[in-house]
Amino acid sequence: xxxxxxxxxxxxxxxxxxxxxxxxxxxxxxxxxxxxxxxxxxxxxxxxxxxxxxxxxxxxxxxxxxxxxxxxxxxxxxxxxxxxxxxxxxxxxxxxxxxxxxxxxxxxxxxxxxxxxxxxxxxxxxxxxxxxxxxxxxxxxxxxxxxxxxxxxxxxxxxxxxxxxxxxxxxxxxxxxxxxxxxxxxxxxxxxxxxxxxxxxxxxxxxxxxxxxxxxxxxxxxxxxxxxxxxxxxxxxxxxxxxxxxxxxxxxxxxxxxxxxxxxxxxxxxxxxxxxxxxxxxxxxxxxxxxxxxxxxxxxxxxxxxxxxxxxxxxxxxxxxxxxxxxxxxxxxxxxxxxxxxxxxxxxxxxxxxxxxxxxxxxxxxxxxxxxxxxxxxxxxxxxxxxxxxxxxxxxxxxxxxxxxxxxxxxxxxxxxxxxxxxxxxxxxxxxxxxxxxxxxxxxxxxxxxxxxxxxxxxxxxxxxxxxxxxxxxxxxxxxxxxxxxxxxxxxxxxxxxxxxxxxxxxxxxxxxxxxxxxxxxxxxxxxx
Amino acid sequence: xxxxxxxxxxxxxxxxxxxxxxxxxxxxxxxxxxxxxxxxxxxxxxxxxxxxxxxxxxxxxxxxxxxxxxxxxxxxxxxxxxxxxxxxxxxxxxxxxxxxxxxxxxxxxxxxxxxxxxxxxxxxxxxxxxxxx
Ligand SMILES: Cc1cc2nc3c(=O)[nH]c(=O)nc-3n(C[C@H](O)[C@H](O)[C@H](O)COP(=O)(O)OP(=O)(O)OC[C@H]3O[C@@H](n4cnc5c(N)ncnc54)[C@H](O)[C@@H]3O)c2cc1C
Ligand code: SF4
Ligand code: SF4
Numbered sequence: 191x192x193x194x195x196x197x198x199x200x201x202x203x204x205x206x207x208x209x210x211x212x213x214x215x216x217x218x219x220x221x222x223x224x225x226x227x228x229x230x231x232x233x234x235x236x237x238x239x240x241x242x243x244x245x246x247x248x249x250x251x252x253x254x255x256x257x258x259x260x261x262x263x264x265x266x267x268x269x270x271x272x273x274x275x276x277x278x279x280x281x282x283x284x285x286x287x288x289x290x291x292x293x294x295x296x297x298x299x300x301x302x303x304x305x306x307x308x309x310x311x312x313x314x315x316x317x318x319x320x321x322x323x324x325x326x327x328x329x330x331x332x333x334x335x336x337x338x339x340x341x342x343x344x345x346x347x348x349x350x351x352x353x354x355x356x357x358x359x360x361x362x363x364x365x366x367x368x369x370x371x372x373x374x375x376x377x378x379x380x381x382x383x384x385x386x387x388x389x390x391x392x393x394x395x396x397x398x399x400x401x402x403x404x405x406x407x408x409x410x411x412x413x414x415x416x417x418x419x420x421x422x423x424x425x426x427x428x429x430x431x432x433x434x435x436x437x438x439x440x441x442x443x444x445x446x447x448x449x450x451x452x453x454x455x456x457x458x459x460x461x462x463x464x465x466x467x468x469x470x471x472x473x474x475x476x477x478x479x480x481x482x483x484x485x486x487x488x489x490x491x492x493x494x495x496x497x498x499x500x501x502x503x504x505x506x507x508x509x510x511x512x513x514x515x516x517x518x519x520x521x522x523x524x525x526x527x528x529x530x531x532x533x534x535x536x537x538x539x540x541x542x543x544x545x546x547x548x549x550x551x552x553x554x555x556x557x558x559x560x561x562x563x564x565x566x567x568x569x570x571x572x573x574x575x576x577x578x579x580x581x582x583x584x585x586x587x588x589x590x591x592x593x594x595x596x597x598x599x600x601x602x603x604x605x606x607x608x609x610x611x612x613x614x615x616x617x618x619x620x621x622x623x624x625x626x627x628x629x630x631x632x633x634x635x636x637x638x639x640x641x642x643x644x645x646x647x648x649x650x651x652x653x654x655x656x657x658x659x660x661x662x663x664x665x666x667x668x669x670x671x672x673x674x675x676x677x678x679x680x681x682x683x684x685x686x687x688x689x690x691x692x693x694x695x696x697x698x699x700x701x702x703x704x705x706x707x708x709x710x711x712x713x714x715x716x717x718x719x
Numbered sequence: 720x721x722x723x724x725x726x727x728x729x730x731x732x733x734x735x736x737x738x739x740x741x742x743x744x745x746x747x748x749x750x751x752x753x754x755x756x757x758x759x760x761x762x763x764x765x766x767x768x769x770x771x772x773x774x775x776x777x778x779x780x781x782x783x784x785x786x787x788x789x790x791x792x793x794x795x796x797x798x799x800x801x802x803x804x805x806x807x808x809x810x811x812x813x814x815x816x817x818x819x820x821x822x823x824x825x826x827x828x829x830x831x832x833x834x835x836x837x838x839x840x841x842x843x844x845x846x847x848x849x850x851x852x
Contacts, residue, residue: 234740238765243740246820301818309821316768316805317818336742358742383781388741388761422762422781427823430830469833474826480819481826483804484764488779491797 197362204573206368211240213535214374215322216562226570233338237323244386247555248312271545297321343582351582369573377510377536391656404700409670410514512550523568532565546679589658597643728774773799
C-alpha cells in the first residue's frame with residue numbers, strides 16, 4: 191500500500207478521512223466496518239485534536255421507548271430550531287447515537303450512577319477521544335498524525351480522488367489516492383482562543399469549495415462562550431451559577447434561560463465585565479474537579495477563588511463550531527454535491543438537525559457520531575462501486591498557487607481583518623445590513639489580494655493555507671448573513687428584528703472568486719407551528 | 720501557554736511531542752523536548768495529561784508567555800494535579816478521582832431550577848402578567 195517517492199509519502203486506500211476528531215474517528219470506524227481500507231489524516235494528533243478532546247460532549251440521548259419521548263423532543267426542537275431542521279434527520283441521529291455509544295464499552299470506562307446504572311450520555315473529552323483512537327487503531331485504520339491536508343485531488347469527471355498534504359513532524363509531503371474522501375475537519379472559530387479549536391481553521395470548507403461544493407447556514411455563526419480573560423477555558427457548566435458585574439460593581443441583569451450572550455456583549459461593549467460563581471451550591475463545588483477537571487485549572491494557577499473573588503470575563507466567538515453552518519449535505523449518506531466527497535460533524539451544516547439555533551450541549555455531538563458513520567459507510571460504498579483510486583489532479587488555489595505574481599502577504603494582518611469582521615461583538619452579534627455589507631467588502635478586498643499573491647512556503651505553508659480557508663469562510667458567513675434579511679434563531683439583525691416567512695428556507699452559499707448566495711428552494715420548509 | 724518542561728522529572732518519552740495538537744514541542748535526541756513554538760500553543764493542557772512524569776507546566780494565559788519560577792512551580796503542588804483529577808494512569812482506580820462527568824447535566828438542571836425559584840420570588844412582587852419569560 192505504501193510507496194515513498196522522493197519527498198512524498200504516497201499511499202492509496204478505498205477511503206480517506208480528513209480530520210480525526212469526533213466525526214472523523216466515527217467515520218473511519220464505519221468505513222472499516224463496511225470493508226473499506228481506510229487512511230485517516232489529522233492535522234494534529236488523532237486523540238487530542240479537535241474541540242471534543244478538550245471538552246466533554248453530552249449527546250442527544252433519548253430512549254426509544256415509549257416513542258412519545260423522542261416525538262416530543264423532536265417537536266420541541268422543531269420549534270426552537272425555527273423551522274430549518276427536519277424531523278426525519280433528527281429521528282435518525284437520535285436512533286444511531288443511542289445504538290452507537292454503548293459499543294464503546296471496553297474502550298471507554300462508562301461510569302455508573304448511585305443505582306449502578308451505566309451512564310452513556312455524556313463522555314469526558316480526553317477519555318472519549320483516547321477511546322476513539324484506540325477503536326480506530328484496533329480496526330486497522332492507518333492513522334497519519336501531524337499530517338494536515340492542504341488540497342484535494344479531483345478527476346476530470348469531477349469526482350474526488352484523494353488529497354495531498356504535509357507531514358509536519360516527519361518532513362516532506364503526503365498524497366493519498368482514494369476512492370472517496372470524507373471531510374471531518376471540524377468547524378472554525380477563526381482562532382478566537384476557544385478551547386481546543388486551534389487546528390480547526392475551516393480547511394475542509396475551502397478544500398470542498400475548490401472541488402465545486404457549496405455550503406449552507408453560514409449566517410448562523412453568532413455563538414459565543416464566556417471565559418476568564420486571557421484564558422481558553424470556555425466550559426459553560428461552571429457559569430451556570432454565575433453573577434456578572436459591570437466595572438462599577440453593579441449586577442448585570444440576565445434574562446431567563448441560557449441566552450446570556452447578548453446582555454453580556456452589550457455590557458462588554460460599554461466596559462469591562464466581571465463575574466463570580468458565589469451562587470454555586472457547596473456540593474457542586476466539591477464535585478467540579480471530578481466532573482470537569484480542567485474548569486478549575488486557570489483559577490487555581492492564578493490564585494483566584496471563583497466562588498468568592500470577582501474575575502474579569504470575555505466572550506470567545508465560536509464561528510461555525512457551536513454555530514450551525516458548514517458544507518451542504520445532499521443525501522442520507524452525508525454526501526456533498528461533488529461525487530466521492532462526503533462531509534461529517536462540524537464540517538457539515540447542522541441545520542438539518544439543529545435548525546437556526548446552536549446544537550451545542552446535545553445535538554452537535556449526536557450529529558458528529560451519526561453523520562460520521564453515515565459518511566464513512568457512504569464513502570466505502572462509493573469506493574467499492576467506482577473502483578478507481580487514482581487519476582486525480584491537485585486542485586488547491588489560494589495560498590498554494592496564486593492567481594498572479596507571488597508577493598508577500600502579511601498573515602497576521604489578514605487574520606486581524608478576518609477576526610475584526612467575524613468576532614467583534616458590535617458587528618457579529620448585533621448585526622445590521624449596513625455593517626454586513628461593509629464586512630463583505632472588506633473581506634472581498636482581502637481575498638482579492640490574498641488569492642492573487644499569497645503563496646505559502648516552508649514553515650509558513652500551513653498557516654498560509656489556513657488563513658485562506660478562514661478568509662473564504664468569513665466571506666461566506668458575511669454574504670449569508672446579508673442575504674438573510676430577517677432575524678431567526680441565533681442570527682439577529684437590528685435592522686430586521688422580525689422573522690419573515692419568505693425566509694423559511696435555508697440559504698446556500700459558495701464561490702471563491704465571486705461569492706454567490708441562493709435560497710435552497712429544493713428544501714422549501716414549512717415553519718414549525 | 721506551555722512554560723516548562725522540567726528536566727529533572729522528564730524521562731524523555733516524547734509522548735508530549737507526539738500528542739500536542741499544535742506541534743509546539745520538538746524532540747531532541749538524548750535530551751528533554753524543546754518548547755520550539757510556544758506561540759502556537761493553544762493552552763489545552765493535553766500535554767500535562769499525557770505526561771506520566773508530571774514534568775510539564777502550562778500557564779493559563781493563552782495570549783502571552785508568563786514568567787514562571789521553576790522551583791516555585793515544583794513546590795506548588797500544581798504539577799500532575801490535572802492528570803490526577805482525571806484519574807489517569809496510576810490514578811485510574813483511586814476512589815478519590817472517579818469520572819463524574821455524567822453529572823454535568825444535573826448541574827445545568829440545578830441551575831435552571833434555582834433560576835425558576837428566583838423568578839418565582841420575583842413574581843411575588845410584580846403583577847403576574849408582566850413577568851412572562
Ligand atoms: C467547549 C465546547 C463544549 C462542547 N460541548 C458539547 C456538548 O456538551 N454537547 C454537544 O453536542 N456538543 C458540544 N460541543 C460541540 C462538539 O464538540 C462538536 O460538535 C464536535 O466536536 C464536532 O466534531 P468534529 O469531529 O466535527 O470536530 P473536531 O472534534 O473539532 O475535530 C476536527 C478535527 O479535524 C482536524 N483538522 C482540521 N483541519 C484539518 C486538515 N486540514 N487536515 C487534517 N485534519 C484537520 C483537527 O485537527 C481536528 O482533530 C462543544 C464544543 C465546544 C467547543
Ligand atoms: S511527556 Fe513528560 S516525560 Fe515524556 S518527554 Fe514529555 S515532558 Fe518528558
Ligand atoms: S497546552 Fe496543548 S497546545 Fe500547548 S503545548 Fe500542551 S498540548 Fe500543546
